[in-house]
Amino acid sequence: MKIDDIDRQLLEELLGDARLPLKELASRVGLSSPSVSDRLRRLEEGGVIRGFTIDVDPKAVGYLFQTMVRVRPLPGTLHVVQKMLQDIPQITECDKVTGEDCFIARLHVRSMEELDEILDKVSEKSETSTAVVKAQPVTRRLPPIG
Template identity: 50%
Template sequence: MKRLRYGSGDVDGVDLKLLEALAADARTSVAELARMVGLSSPSVSERIRRLEDAGVIEGYAAKINPKAIGLPLAAWLRIRPIPGQLRKVAEILRDIPEVTECDRVTGEDCFIARAHVATVEGLEQLIDKLIPYSMTNTSIIQSSPVPRRLPPMKALSD
């Protein structure tokens, strides 16, 4: 059985079940998690604490629908900084609250960022912050047939 190691040991099948349950609903009680995996609540609490301490569990968050809070327009921006402006562009992206995620990538573009805005004009204003330092290519998101999810964890227990 292939195992993922973390600070205090191996991630085993029980840990994977806990991780999957918490990923599906982070508000699941320790008592319910214990019933799911057939362990006592204190044992489950200790496992969760070890997974948190080791950085396997990075945190817990509410999943908010941007449309429901007035941000109906989502877009992916491919960003290619002009020579010498990579750090400046990264700084600008970090400072734009509408940018909800950003990755530095290989290829022609250096960054791919996801942004949520209220209007096309808001998207234009966001892009205008980047234009002095980079070239951008923007794609408006029509739908997300595969919502953000975790990679498969079952492979870790094989």
């Protein structure tokens, strides 16, 4: 799908505040509300915009620790481990990657004991390496659009 400068502006405005009223969004990009509505629909139908969401701080709801876990399934357990990772609700993101490890998972836990319990289960079918996140100098963001 081809993205023009106005589409880029719309996306940047929505990334800043996905709750912007249509009228305000239209004003910011210099178009009418119906034109912006049509563009947003086109961006959704084209798969550029996958949804509108909220950003909840895990710490604010009691998840004090964030970790990155590298997971290397034992031979013959790749699909079992993948399903196991998908079923752990504290895993908020997981990528299947190339290299020695097959998965890199982002995990949010309330305590080190909770982390140990989760890792003990995963370690029955895989080897893991865990790093506790101290800070996030770059939060999730899009690469330059266009």
